[in-house]
């Protein structure tokens with residue numbers, strides 16, 4: 042038995058394939074417990090605007106294979122203000138919503154904390170193709186985006202082979218190089234450049250020259266969008282320094298769409314059901330994470346601090362407010378994450394030619 046009578050579900054921030062599978066799992070898990078579900082349209086903007094609909098199981102039928110989000114998404118600056126927050130709370134009260142599951146990125150989780158402290162029990166689910174939420178090993182949409190990237194790069198590589206060309210391909214990921222590293226490895230890129238790790242341009246150029254002299258005809262370089270103002274200039278330098286005709290391709294938003302892969306459908310479903318379980322246990326202000334292949338719950342404040350620590354943004358002032366035990370746990374998560382990233386990066390470098 043649960044104290045809840047009605048919960049809401051919304052998707053917020055950038056969309057990601059698999060969000061629909063999460064919405065479906067949240068809806069059906071709650072309905073099975075006799076709890077009603079409001080589908081809230083357009084993220085926190087829709088919450089403030091009272092744009093929602095009571096969902097039946099049929100409302101989430103046939104969506105598990107669809108990209109995007111049937112609930113739509115939006116960025117809502119007003120929600121960060123006291124007035125916006127007050128509007129959202131009063132809409133929740135008016136519609137008898139006593140719990141919320143929000144699917145999005147770290148901005149969405151900050152909003153979830155704000156709602157939690159004001160009495161609306163809220164649980165977050167990580168949905169972004171970027172895999173840039175450091176508290177979780179995996180974010181919904183990451184696998185689909187990477188599969189889209191490798192499919193496209195494989196095609197580019199075919200034409201590079203025919204014409205003996207190089208193509209520098211810029212992939213998404215915001216400030217995280219996770220998409221670039223894994224797709225670079227999986228497509229046999231001759232070099233992978235990401236914002237958060239040093240890149241030896243000279244070594245990459247020499248590698249291309251040597252491989253070309255050994256008879257290699259196609260050269261793929263994968264660059265993360267987080268390596269700012271680099272990819273186009275590097276394309277020119279490759280051509281000038283190696284004599285290999287070089288092109289630049291920015292894959293863009295094609296990476297955000299498409300039918301979710303099995304990995305995303307399954308993970309989103311597990312996370313959706315887990316979020317509802319935790320909510321009905323009375324938990325709030327938590328985010329669902331995947332850690333070492335297990336679905337776990339993490340306090341949002343802790344998760345946001347892990348993220349800051351991983352991105353070297355945790356100040357001494359922040360650290361002073363965190364217990365030594367939590368700091369140790371945070372360091373462990375960051376070290377594991379960094380080790381996984383380095384392993385992939387090194388394997389990409391070692392196996393590329």
Ligand code: ATP
Pocket residue numbers: 053054055056085086115116117118119120121145146147148149150151152153155168169
């Ligand atoms: P993505 O990683 O895909 O960008 P995100 O969830 O981080 O996803 P944001 O645009 O940062 O995307 O946040 C989504 C929404 O969450 C914002 O439009 C805003 O309504 C709310 N939000 C963001 N930051 C805060 C905050 N500090 N306090 C309250 N609400 C916030």
